[in-house]
Structures are given as C-alpha cells and as structure tokens.
Amino acid sequence: MKQHFQYTAIALLSAVFLAGCGQEEAGPAAAGARQMPAPSVTIAEVKAEEVVITRELPGRATPFLIAEVRPQVSGIIEERLFEEGGMVEENQSLYQLDDAMYLANYNVAKATLENAQSALKLARSEAKRSEDLYKTKAISTQEYDSAQATLQQAEAQANLAEASLESTRITLDYSRISSPISGQIGKSSVTKGALVTANQATALATVQQLDPIYIDLTQSSSELLAMRRALSNGQLQEADMPVDLILEDGTTYEHKGSISFSEVTVDPTTGSYILRVEVPNPEHLLLPGMYVRGVISEGVRKNGILVPQKAVSRSFDGSTTVKVVGQDNVVESRTVQLGQTKGNKWVVESGLTEGDRVIVNGLQKAAAGATVQISGTASETAEG
Numbered sequence: 001m002k003q004h005f006q007y008t009a010i011a012l013l014s015a016v017f018l019a020g021c022g023q024e025e026a027g028p029a030a031a032g033a034r035q036m037p038a039p040s041v042t043i044a045e046v047k048a049e050e051v052v053i054t055r056e057l058p059g060r061a062t063p064f065l066i067a068e069v070r071p072q073v074s075g076i077i078e079e080r081l082f083e084e085g086g087m088v089e090e091n092q093s094l095y096q097l098d099d100a101m102y103l104a105n106y107n108v109a110k111a112t113l114e115n116a117q118s119a120l121k122l123a124r125s126e127a128k129r130s131e132d133l134y135k136t137k138a139i140s141t142q143e144y145d146s147a148q149a150t151l152q153q154a155e156a157q158a159n160l161a162e163a164s165l166e167s168t169r170i171t172l173d174y175s176r177i178s179s180p181i182s183g184q185i186g187k188s189s190v191t192k193g194a195l196v197t198a199n200q201a202t203a204l205a206t207v208q209q210l211d212p213i214y215i216d217l218t219q220s221s222s223e224l225l226a227m228r229r230a231l232s233n234g235q236l237q238e239a240d241m242p243v244d245l246i247l248e249d250g251t252t253y254e255h256k257g258s259i260s261f262s263e264v265t266v267d268p269t270t271g272s273y274i275l276r277v278e279v280p281n282p283e284h285l286l287l288p289g290m291y292v293r294g295v296i297s298e299g300v301r302k303n304g305i306l307v308p309q310k311a312v313s314r315s316f317d318g319s320t321t322v323k324v325v326g327q328d329n330v331v332e333s334r335t336v337q338l339g340q341t342k343g344n345k346w347v348v349e350s351g352l353t354e355g356d357r358v359i360v361n362g363l364q365k366a367a368a369g370a371t372v373q374i375s376g377t378a379s380e381t382a383e384g
Contacts, residue, residue, distance in 0.1 A: 037373075038329070038370075038371050038372050038373045039362060039365035039366055039370070039372050039373070040362060040365075040372070040373050040374075040375040041325070041359045041360075041361060041362035041363075041365070041366050041372045041373070041374060041375065042359070042360050042361035042362060042374070042375055042376050042377065042378060043325055043357045043358060043359055043360060043374055043376075043377055043378070044307070044308055044311065044357075044358050044360045044377060044378035045355065045356070045357055045358075045377060046305055046306075046307065046348075046352050046353070046354055046355060046356040046357075046358060047306075047354060048303040048304065048305060048354040049303075049304055049306065050300060050301070050302055050303075050304065051300070051301045051304030051306065051342065051347060052239060052241065052297055052299075052300055052301075053236060053297070053298045053299055053300070053301055053304075053339070053340070053347070054295050054296060054297050054298065054340070055219070055223065055295070055296055055298055055340075056246070056293050056294070056295050057217040057218060057219050057275065057293065057294050057295075057296060058217070058218055058291070058293055059215045059216050059217035059218060059275075059277070059291075059292050059293065059294050060215070060216055060289060060290065060291060060292070061213055061214070061215055061216075061286045061287060061288055061289065061290040061292060062213070062214045062215075062216055062288055062289075063183075063208035063209060063210060063213065063214070063288050064209045064210065064211070064212050064213055064214055064278075065181050065183060065208070065209035066206065066207070066208045066209070067179075067180040067181045067183075067206070067207050067208075068203035068205075068206050069094060069095075069177060069179065069180070069203055069204045069205045069206065069207065070199060070200060070203055070204060071095075071097070071174070071177055071196040071197065071198055071199075071200065071204065072174045072177075072198055072199065073097065073102070073171055073174040073175055073198050074195075074196065074197045074198050075097030075098050075099070075102075075175060075195075075196060076097060076098045076193065076194070076195055076196075077095055077096075077097060077190055077191065077192050077193060077194045077195075077196060078096045078097055078098045078099075078192065079095070079096040079192060080094070080095055080188055080191070080192060081093045081094055081095060081096060082094050082179075082185055082188075082205075084185065084186065084187045084188055084205075085184070085185070085186065085187070086184070086185060087182075087183070087184055087185075088179045088182065088183065088184075088185045088207060089179065089182045090179060090180065090181055090182045091178050091179065092178060092179045093176050093177070093178050094177050094178060094179055094185070094204070094205065095176070095177040095190075095204060096175070096176050096177075097175040097176070097177070097196070098175075099172060099175035099176070102168070102171050102172040102174075102175050103172055105168045105171070105172075106165070106168040106169055106171075106172045108168075109161065109164045109165040109167070109168040109169075110165055112161045112164065112165070113158070113161035113162055113164070113165045115161070116154070116157045116158040116160070116161040116162075117158050117161075119154045119157065119158075120151075120154040120155055120157070120158045122154075123147075123150050123151040123153070123154035123155075124151055124154070126147050126150065126151070127147045127148055127150070127151040129147075130143060130144050130146075130147035130148070131144065131147075177204065179207050180207070181207055181209055182207075182209060183207045183208050183209035183210065184207070184208055184209075184210055184284070185205050185206070185207045185208075186205055186206045186207075186208070187205065188204060188205050189202055189203065189204055189205065190204055208288060210281050210284050210286070210287070210288070211280065211281045211282055211284065212278050212279060212280050212281055213278075213279060213281040213286050213288075214260070214276050214277065214278060214279075215243075215245065215257060215276070215277040215278075215279055215286075215292055215294055216274050216275070216276055216277075217274070217275040217276075217277060217294045217296070218270075218272045218273075218274060218275075219272060219273060219275055220271055220272045221266045221271050221272060221273060222271070224273065227298045227299065230298075230299065231299055235301065236298060236299030236300065236301055237299055237300045237301075237302065238299055238300075239297050239299055239300045240297075241297035242256035242257065242258060243256060243257040243258060243259060243277045243279070243294050243295065243296050243297075244256060244294070244295040245257060245277075245279060245292050245293070245294055245295075246292065246293040246294075246295065247292060248290070248291055248292070253279070253285070253286070253292070255279055255280040255281070255282075256279070257277040257278055257279030257280075257294070258277065258278055258279075259275060259276070259277055259278075259296070260276045260277060260278040261276050262274070262275050262276070263275075263276075275294075275296065277294055277296075301347075303354075304347060305347070305348040305352050305353070305354070306342060306345040306346065306347060306348065307322060307336070307345060307346050307348050307352060307358055308344060308345055308346075308358070308360050308378060309341070309344050309345060309346055310344075310360060310361075311323075311358045311359060311360045311363075312336070312338065312346055313363065319335055320335070320336055320337070320338055321333050321334060321335050321336065322334050322336055322351075322352070322358050322359070323358070323359040323363060323366055323368070324352075324356050324357060324358055324359070325357040325358075325359060325372060325374065326357075328371065329371050329372050329373065329374065330369065330370070330371055330372075331359070331366045331367065331368055331369065331370050331371075331372055332368060333368040334351055334352065334356075335351055336348050336349075336350065336351030336352055337349040337350045337351055357374075359372075360378045362375075
C-alpha cells in the first residue's frame with residue numbers, strides 16, 4: 001500500500017513538471033502574438049514668422065558732458081562756494097580767489113582810461129579849433145597837421161586804455177572760478193587757503209552731466225561683419241528699434257535708449273568697436289563707470305523659424321538635434337543649427353522648414369525610425 005502511494009505521488013509530480021515546461025515553451029509565442037501600441041507624443045508644428053534678431057552687448061556708462069575745473073589765474077583759495085556732490089549750473093561760481101591784486105590792477109586801468117578819455121576830449125577840441133582857423137588861413141598847414149596828429153594819438157591812447165581795462169576786468173572775473181557746464185560736481189581737490197596756479201595739471205573739481213547719459217557698448221568686428229552680410233543678402237532687414245538696458249542686478253532699466261553713433265575704428269588689441277547709446281537718466285540711477293548690458297536689434301527676419309527649447313537635444317559632440325514626425329508618423333532625427341533664444345524658444349538657423357512636426361513631449365519613447373501616435377499639439381498642452 002505504501003509503495004503504491006509513492007508511485008502515485010511521483011506520477012503526479014511528473015505531470016505537473018511537464019505541464020509547467022509546456023507553458024514556458026508556449027509563453028514567447030503568445031507574447032509575440034500581442035503587438036505593443038505605438039508610443040504617444042506631443043508635437044509642435046513649425047511656422048514661419050517675423051522674428052526680431054537681437055544681440056546682448058556689454059558696456060559701461062559714461063557722462064554725457066564732463067568738464068574739469070581748473071584756474072585760469074593764480075591765487076589763494078579764499079572760499080569754496082559749492083557743496084561737494086551737489087548739482088551746479090553753468091557759470092555758477094565754484095571758488096573765490098583772493099582778488100585784491102587783480103582788483104587794484106583793474107582800478108589802475110580804469111583810471112588810465114579816464115585820463116586817456118580826458119586827453120582825447122581836449123585833442124578833439126584843439127583839432128576842431130585848428131580846422132576852423134586853417135580854413136580862414138589864420139594858422140599854417142604845419143600847425144593844422146600837428147593838431148590832427150595829436151587827435152589821432154589821443155584816440156589811440158584811449159583805445160589802448162580801454163583794451164587794458166577790459167583785460168584787467170577779465171582777469172578779475174577769472175579770480176571767481178565758475179562751472180563751465182551744468183551737472184553734478186564731485187569732490188574738491190583743494191581747500192580754503194590753497195595756492196592754485198593758472199592752467200595747472202590738477203583739476204580743482206570735475207562736473208559731469210548725467211541726464212541724459214551715454215552707454216558705450218562693445219561689439220566684436222566679426223559680429224558686425226556677420227550682421228552686414230545678413231543684411232546685404234536679404235536674410236535680415238534693417239529695424240530701427242530702441243535699446244533695452246539690463247542692470248548689474250539683472251533688472252531691466254526703466255528707460256529705453258537709442259544708438260547715437262558707432263565708432264569707425266576697430267580696437268586692434270580686442271578686435272571690437274564701440275556703439276554709443278544715449279539714454280535718459282532723470283533719477284541718476286546710472287552712474288559713470290557702471291557696468292550694463294545693452295540689447296540691440298540687428299534686424300528683422302521675415303520668415304524666422306522658432307522651436308520650443310524642450311524639443312532640442314544636445315549630443316556629447318555639441319551637435320543639436322530635434323525629432324520630427326514624418327510621413328506615416330515615423331520619427332526622424334534631424335540635426336539643426338540654432339541661433340539665439342526668444343523666450344522659451346530657439347531661433348533655428350537651418351535644419352527645419354515650415355510645416356515640420358517637432359516632438360515636444362515623449363522624446364524618451366520616440367526612437368528614430370519608430371512609429372508614434374500624436375496625442376496633441378503644443379498649443380493644446382501646458383507647453384503653450
């Protein structure tokens with residue numbers, strides 16, 4: 001009885017083992033009979049549109065006007081007449097020199113002129129009398145000529161005295177040093193009691209006009225050549241647009257600027273040239289020497305191609321590709337050349353044409369050569 005039970009158990013185990021083997025052999029065939037569904041992707045259809053091509057350039061702020069204040073006569077500083085760092089107006093007095101000597105010279109010249117004018121008055125009277133007497137033959141020709149010569153000498157002396165008075169007046173005025181321009185004045189390099197000399201090398205102070213203000217942007221000559229080439233062959237069209245400024249903290253400056261002029265000489269050490277931008281600065285937020293970035297317009301591309309940034313993949317060799325859904329929904333890997341960014345999109349220089357369907361979502365599942373099914377477009381999803 002026991003032996004019969006053992007035979008029965010062995011037979012049952014063998015049947016179970018053979019049944020399991022049969023199922024394993026049938027498994028792959030059954031899986032092959034079931035076809036996996038095509039992966040689902042979201043696309044963006046490429047459209048040609050007008051794109052403004054811009055370039056961001058580094059720059060520094062420079063004053064609109066700048067003047068260094070220097071004395072034109074020598075003397076001792078008697079008084080400083082301005083507040084350092086404050087605003088001054090054109091011709092506003094900044095320093096007063098000790099003018100005692102210049103005032104004395106002016107008074108001497110004034111007295112000399114008065115004396116010359118008195119002598120001229122007398123000479124005119126004598127000349128008139130001699131003329132009347134000469135007509136009646138009461139005096140000789142020599143006496144008449146002498147009176148006329150005396151009048152001419154008196155006129156010359158009066159003119160000389162008048163010019164000397166004007167010269168001393170100008171010198172006296174120079175003893176009060178004025179601002180040549182309106183603007184903001186910096187610190188004073190001298191104090192009361194300091195000796196200054198005419199046309200000295202060291203400036204007494206510097207006045208800068210900061211509204212408006214200049215921004216000197218630096219652009220490489222190679223970028224200039226590329227832009228001009230694109231304009232000449234019709235890839236770009238000229239666009240006169242304002243210049244946006246980005247401050248050091250990354251914020252955009254409130255006021256927009258305009259290009260004043262471009263330098264005609266390229267710096268041989270850097271291979272770059274200067275673009276000068278004039279921009280309002282009523283709040284004096286921009287200060288000379290401040291670093292800013294200027295966004296300038298290089299031109300307009302009438303049929304520009306844009307593609308969402310998330311649709312672009314980069315390879316280890318630096319190349320950029322996108323995946324395009326072609327005929328019969330077959331995926332194709334396309335190498336593209338990118339330009340600059342516009343918001344969340346890339347400007348495509350080459351590799352795509354209008355009407356191409358670029359995969360935006362589902363890139364991981366969409367291998368090149370595979371067939372996919374389109375579940376929607378970028379405008380219908382959160383991609384936007």
